Amino acid sequence: MIKLVVFDLDGVITETSEQHFIAWKTLADSKNIVIDREFNESLKGVSRYDSIVKILKYGNVLDDYSKEEVKKLMKIKNDNYVKLISKFNEDNINGGVEDLFIYFKKNNIKIAIGSASRNAPFLIKNMKLDVYIDYIVNPLNLDGKPSPDIFLDAANHFGISPTECIGIEDAISGIKAINTAGMISIGIGDKKILKDADYVYDSIGEIDYKVLEEMVK
Numbered sequence: 001m002i003k004l005v006v007f008d009l010d011g012v013i014t015e016t017s018e019q020h021f022i023a024w025k026t027l028a029d030s031k032n033i034v035i036d037r038e039f040n041e042s043l044k045g046v047s048r049y050d051s052i053v054k055i056l057k058y059g060n061v062l063d064d065y066s067k068e069e070v071k072k073l074m075k076i077k078n079d080n081y082v083k084l085i086s087k088f089n090e091d092n093i094n095g096g097v098e099d100l101f102i103y104f105k106k107n108n109i110k111i112a113i114g115s116a117s118r119n120a121p122f123l124i125k126n127m128k129l130d131v132y133i134d135y136i137v138n139p140l141n142l143d144g145k146p147s148p149d150i151f152l153d154a155a156n157h158f159g160i161s162p163t164e165c166i167g168i169e170d171a172i173s174g175i176k177a178i179n180t181a182g183m184i185s186i187g188i189g190d191k192k193i194l195k196d197a198d199y200v201y202d203s204i205g206e207i208d209y210k211v212l213e214e215m216v217k
C-alpha cells in the first residue's frame with residue numbers, strides 16, 4: 001500500500017527548464033561558451049554545482065576557474081534565475097497537479113517534494129501549493145540524482161519504507177534515483193527516453209487514476 005508520493009518539481013509540477021536555460025546561457029555566453037537547448041537537456045535534474053561543472057567542462061575551461069570563482073558563477077546564474085521565476089504563480093502549475101494532490105490527500109497519502117532545486121520552497125509557496133505539501137527535501141547536503149538520496153531522505157523523514165512510496169520524475173537521472181531507492185517510478189515524458197520507469201505518461205495530467213487506485217488500496 002502506498003503511503004508517500006515524492007514529486008520532482010521542474011518538468012513535473014511546473015516548467016522552469018526554460019528559465020534555467022536562459023540563466024545558464026546568459027552566463028555561458030559571457031564566458032564565450034556556446035550552449036543550446038539540446039545541451040540544456042543534459043542539465044535537467046542536475047544540481048547547480050554539477051551544472052556549472054558540466055558547462056565549464058563543455059567549454060574546456062574548467063581548470064581555469066578556482067572553487068571561489070565557480071561559486072561566484074553559480075551565484076550570478078542563480079540571481080538571474082530567481083529574477084526570471086519571480087512572477088511564478090498558480091498559472092504556472094501543470095494541469096492535473098492539484099487534482100492529484102487532492103486525490104492523495106483524500107487517501108491519507110503524504111506528499112513530498114524531491115527536487116534538486118534549492119529554489120523549490122520559493123516556487124511551491126508562490127504557486128500556493130504549500131497547503132498540500134508535507135515535506136520538501138533540502139538537497140543541499142545530499143548526493144544529486146541519479147543517487148537515490150533525495151528520494152530516500154523523503155521516505156526516511158516519515159519513517160516509511162521505500163517500497164510504500166511512488167516517485168514521479170521527468171528526467172532519466174531522476175527515474176534512476178527512484179528505481180535505486182526501491183520506489184515505484186512514474187515517468188513524465190517520452191516513453192523511449194524514460195524506458196526504465198515502471199509507468200510513463202506524456203504529461204502529469206494523463207496519469208491513470210485506475211492504476212493509482214490499485215496502488216493506494
Ligand code: B16
Pocket residue numbers: 008009010011017020043044045046047048051078114115116117118119120171
Ligand atoms: P537550483 P528538478 C532541477 O530541478 C532542474 O531540473 C535543474 O535544471 C537545476 O539545475 C536543479 O534543479 C537545481 O536548481 O539551481 O534552483 O538549485 O527537476 O530536480 O526539480
Ligand code: MG
Pocket residue numbers: 008009010011012044045169170171174
Ligand atoms: Mg525534473
